[in-house]
Amino acid sequence: MPDYSWPPMNDRRVIGKRISRLDGGAKSSGRAKYASDFYRKDLLFGMLLTSPHAHAKIVSINLDDAKSLKGVTAVRAIAAPGDEIQWEGAEIAAVAATSEEIARDAIRNIKVEYQVLPHLVKEEDLSKAGPRAKAAGEQVTGDPDKAFQDADAVVVEGFYGIPVLTHCCLESHGNVVEWRQDGLNLWPSTQNVSGIGGDLATSLKYPAGKIKVEMDYIGGGFGSKFAADRWGVETAYLSQMSGGRPVKLMLERRDELMIGGNRPSGFAKIKVAAKKDGTITAWQSESWATGGIGGGGSPPLPYVFTEIPNKRMSHSAVATNTGGVRAWRAPNHPQASYLTCSALEDLAAKLKMDPVDLFMKNLEVTARADTYRAQLVKASELIEWKKNWHQRGEGDPGPVKRGLGLAINTWGGGGHTSQCRTIINPDGSVQIEIGSQDVGSGTRTVITQVAAETLGLPVGSVQLVMGNNSLPPSGPSGGSTTVGGVSSSTRKSSVNALNKLLETVAPVMGVQPEQLKAVDGRIQMKDNPSKSMTWQAACAKLGTNKISEMGANDQRKPEGLNSSGVGGIQMADVSVDTETGIVKMNRFVAVQDVGLVVNPKLADSQIHGAVIMGICGALMEERVMDAYTGRMLNPDMEFYKLAGIGDIGEIISHLDITPEHDKRGVIGLGEPPAIGVVAAIANAVANAIGVRVPRVPLTPMHVLAALEGRNA
Amino acid sequence: MKSKNPPGTSRRGFIRGVGITSTAVGAVVLEKTALAEPFAVAKTIGPDAAPITLKVNGKPVNIIVEPRVTLLDAMRNQIGLTGAKRVCDRGTCGACTVMIDGKVNYSCTVLAIDAQGRDIQTIEGLAPAGKLHPVSAAFVSQDGQQCGYCTPGFVMAAKGFLDRNPDPSYEQVEHGLGGNLCRCGTYVGVRKAVLEAAKEMKGSRHA
Structure with missing residues (x-):
């Protein structure tokens, strides 16, 4: 059994270095090609007609006027008369044409008659949901009633809400499909290069082996781009109907925001009891959420503080006539962190206790008390908590109030199943082949670093081939599983390939293969560096035979190369103008637990990005539905707000890069720092202005309403 | 309650109308700043596709576009310059940013016909191939x-x-x-x- 373990921290030449992302130049020069950039002279343009109604029955669809337009090559009805449409944006028909303009005209020429049905699109008021709310069974631990009635207990009750967000990928969902006689070519925008072809094959009832998938770059996914999707299937049929010409169909922005994916909401009435010293004794939560017609799953409550002795939790899934939910960066965790940390901060305020002390006091009911304890200390130091914190509402006397807040996170992040091939050529060149994808997290760079480290070469000597489904399969990029998976498979295939090379050159050097190692572009004796040969010379000994070796990571058996399970503490420092209701970010601190960090520069970027996405959610983002018409009121980027460069303040990330953390192997980082941001900011605002804003985003409207003591 | 398909008052439809009425101005501008060997320019453009010449990254490019086509779509769909991206498609996000006559512009809010005779610089023209600006x-x-x-x-x-x-x-x-x-x-x-x-x-x- 070869030794695949990571080299000792101090011996690493490439892993752990702050190398700039290797595809950075391709992206920042505009040369990187995304699915939406596909350009060929015979390309056709596909487009969808989507439902303007939230709930309706199709009476008739007439495609004649669309088909008769010059330049239209295919028109298909997706829905049929009698079908019930359950959300605005549902796919009704699709067209392909020689130009986007003609396709748009064709869409306009399709005549659809709907019988409009009653809808429910808002879930904030559970009493209005009626039979659309389905209660899951109550979970009870200990004796919550008794604990709440304890004469010494301090009890706090609150209502908290976090709305549905949409993924709003900058490159909308979509693909190019060319369905030829001899096979089908798919150029998707996907987080799942190795798997999406099989998904499409199933829908088309077409042999998966005849579907070729290629994708070099993806313009954002965040959990919403795993499947071939309805529009992918339709694009294939449009191509087939158009004589096999390639058809590009990317969702229009409004459809992207309605059907391209959304994160379920989370509302809850929460009651918490504690002793006067802050020890939490009881938790009660009645939560509800929607993620579309399928309802919405329960956030894991209470979050992190799971072992509170007395608990009662109930959850209702509210089925609304809105687009379907998709996974979003740490599914259900941001909601759970927000709901839990808000209630705990309110408890601390009632106890007149510093919330850091309250968290400290209760760490024994979490799964990683030591980690959080150290992180609370570190984060407090970085944000100067002791200097800047004040009792709730007791800050600056002027109209602009400053406040601090904190939140907690936990995540898995173990590596997914992944295969990789390392090829060493007689001319010394090295190729890594892997059916993975770089969603912007830096996967390309990480894989290359691992291969280079293992082979004792600089990153520039390793050529990486990824992004198509003929390569060794690797899992989809979700759950922060990619970095652990691909780094482990790359390590193994490269160790295997190197061992083959060492077996070839050892006899030439008159030593045993085990006595050799690869370092700094040379093959040398471990205990006698002067006995060595260059990498080139060593590879030349291969004659005409290249080395091609596989390596695999098994999600269930990571063999120490990667692992799972982290915690994090996040703190926000905000200023709130109580006259305008505007919240301004001063500083945000993210202290995050990690394992072996392959590239600290990219790790920092992951944290910064996660925090900024959380700032968007805390201050701006919300899918706004109109109860009367059932339509989304802000399916565009003017009114579906994202933070700009001036909205984020200073962001400080902290990773413990120590032997103790490193020995756990690689752990994914994309999701955990995205979890507690909304919670920390909401708590900071409560600390600043002295009242709880009961729901996010913390827009001026919601902040002013809370200050006036009414519900927004 | 029954409803027909809504009329679809999209921004495209709106721009199409504006584009037709404003082309006379565009044509005049173009005459003043005629480029080397451009298409012969009609006095009025549209509603059908018409030949126009755009000066992109210092070179004249001849294309045939409908008046309603934005500069962004013309670049991406006809010229093959895909560095500028279509994201919000209505002047909010800046992913389609180009320089026109040295000024930063959202190319999704400029009609291709109105960009005639103007100096359009895209990301592709920022640095020679293989070099980074x-x-x-x-x-x-x-x-x-x-x-x-x-x-x-x-x-x-x-x-x-x-x-x-x-x-x-x-x-x-x-x-x-x-x-x-x-x-x-x-x-x-x-x-x-x-x-x-x-x-x-x-x-x-x-x-």
């Missing part, structure tokens, strides 16, 4: 990008900003780059990248 290079070294989809727009906006503000403060960068949006959250790197590019460009006075 100092702004692009700074986005790499400061990691001002993740998925990269907003990045060409950011780079062009930063270039235009630095042309006017060669020695910006941190606050000016935040204000000057406020017209571009990123979903991955790359602003920390972008801020540093623009400041680094300013330093680099001051040193070399790069075009």
